[in-house]
Amino acid sequence: MGPDPDIPYITERLSSIKHKILVLSGKGGVGKSTLSVLLSHAFASSSRPAHPISTPNGNGNGHTSPSSIPLTVGLLDADITGPSIPKMLSLEQEPVHVTSTGWSPLYLTDTLCAISIQNMLPSNNPDTAIIWRGAKKTGLLKQFLRDVEWGDLDMLVVDTPPGTSDEHLALCTFMRDAGIDGAVLVSTPQEVALLDVRRQVDFCRKAGIPIIGIVENMSGFVCPNCTGESQIFRPTTGGARKLAKDEGIAFLGAVPLDPRIGMACDFGEDFLEAFPESKAGVALRGVVREVGKRIGLDVVDDDAE
Template identity: 50%
Template sequence: MADVPSDAPEHCPGTQSESAGKVSACQGCPNQSICSSGAARGPDPGIELVRKRLESVKHKILVLSGKGGVGKSTFTSLLARGLAAADSDRNVAILDIDICGPSIPRVMGVLGEQVHQSGSGWSPVYVEDNLSVMSIGFLLSSPDDAIIWRGPKKNGMIRQFLSEVDWGALDYLVIDTPPGTSDEHLSAAQYLLNAGLTGAVILTTPHEVALLDVRKEIDFCRKVSIPVLGVVENMAAFVCPKCKVRKSIKLR
């Protein structure tokens, strides 16, 4: 799945780096000789595979946040359900690329389902006739299983999801991501920007710590040329269940 045959060291410079296989972090890595020879370098063939697979997807939307716990997966599921419910002829799919914390299967009510493989690729799990889901959560033997992967293996998994899932003709592909600006986000940007990425919706809450992180997420989008479609402030108010009074939440 990854660009090299085994797990990379924790501080792997990456197969595309000129220092691949030559720095101290590479010592003892089973891929050191491959990387140092330059055999692993060159254009990633996955970029073209992803572009071809997603040619029939009209809109590709990333859902990002700089901080965890801001309701990103919930927003992703509601956005996808809303798009699908508004028009029965509109085909919508969710891709969960939160490799270490996949929550979309539970949020969408399809926990425990399995994906199947055919000649055209993996078949996503269908929630409705026009709404499908793909997540690494479907590939685990138990929802309690921990995924302990380094960057290259995460990159390989995301590339497989984008290039080997038989999405069919889609109007919208909504992609749920983990918090931050690291491996999964860089992989998504690398593959999707060459496949006609529509843009990103960024989630935050009113808390100052969340706002600090969301500024970093916006800066990340600018640096990698991802269009920002909008910023959603989630959990901005509390409605008392008894008196129905609405209170704004502004915590520091």
């Protein structure tokens, strides 16, 4: 078989997006979609430094451009049979609109947009099961990349399903020429989760996807009342930090388990905006800075100023 004729169109469509990252985990239930949403919120509430430029005005004096420019972020829900991004962003009832230039992503704010199959179901019923074979799922992923009018974005975050199967291979094939900055791997501390993440590391290396680093999610439990911390999932073999050291990849940070994160996702709210000083919020912003540094994106945390 020859090369896919749609790949040049996908490459052209994604050319206006500066950075593209995949959020991966070989195991379900480690908070991959939650972390994708939190990272998207965090980047979308940040800025990148602007180079001051003095330009003359009518009086012969000069004015200086803004010191920072807000980051614009897109979130692609690539989990076709288990979409959860619309619920977490409170976009469940929003339909996808089709224009002459393609599908329009759903905008939560001026700097954050997303798209998911959930918003394309005829019944718009979140309880509807999506029973599709692999070819149909990869076909929809191609449409998401080829037909969605993302516009000029600083970052596209792709939330992938668990495993290393059809969707992951399709994303690698379709986005190869457009460029992928790398993958952020997500795990919890216990060895059962780390087993599958090791397989994901092997997949990334065989598929030629750079690994930005690994995040240890649910790393300890923080009580919202007494702020005490305890280990719910004890790292019996050293956790994600030890795995990162063994595999020679970056450890991006440890995000504690905070019940308010789950509540914020249930109600479609921004946890980082509601609880910016929480231990989980501080840890997440640390992850954002690490990711930005490793993909060459200077991040100015507007909420921290």
